[in-house]
Amino acid sequence: MARRHCFALDLVDDAALIAEYEARHAPGAVWPAVLAHIAAQGVEAMEIWRTGDRMVMIAEVADDYPRAVAAPAEIAEWETLMWRFQRALPHAVPGEKWVPMQRIFAFGDQQ
Template sequence: MTHRRCFALDLVADADLVAAYEAAHAPGAVWPQVIAGIRASGVLDMEIWRTADRLFMIAEVEADYPRPIAPELAAVDAHWQAAMDRFQRRLSSAGDEKWAPMTRIFALAEQVGASPEGNTK
């Protein structure tokens, strides 16, 4: 069984840094070992969305996420995270975590009378 996990993070509000952060995440730009570590941790799919300096990450993960990853992948990921730190600002709600986990508060499918066609039952 898979699950969707969502996280938020802010970027430093500087247009040049935001552009550099986006460039670092362009297709093919993320280090292959970082991608391998993400997959090894149990992530099946991941997207990062941005509005202004706010990031929103959506991850489809395996039931046993997060899995431990090999030390060599963890070391590369730590290096990547350190390189990304200059672009990022943790949310106050995140505590020690870089990405603040989000809580779902609405799901259309759970609404009484909602149907995929938009009609009420």
């Protein structure tokens, strides 16, 4: 059974940059090497949601996630490009992008 991980990250609060960021994540726009690397790490499904300049990423991952896999050169290029649009959360450690979130409520746990 897949596990779910959630992460948060902010975007630069600029409408044009946000529009470009979304365009770079439209169907077919993400570089194939990036998608392959995400899958190789054990990610089975992933979604990114946005409100304003705040984003949440939800990843369904294999039991052995994260798998140690070598990153092709395109990954560093993609990450450098993405930093143009992204800004770390105030409580992120230096260099950290997507900050893991802690689940504090589950509807099923309430019953």
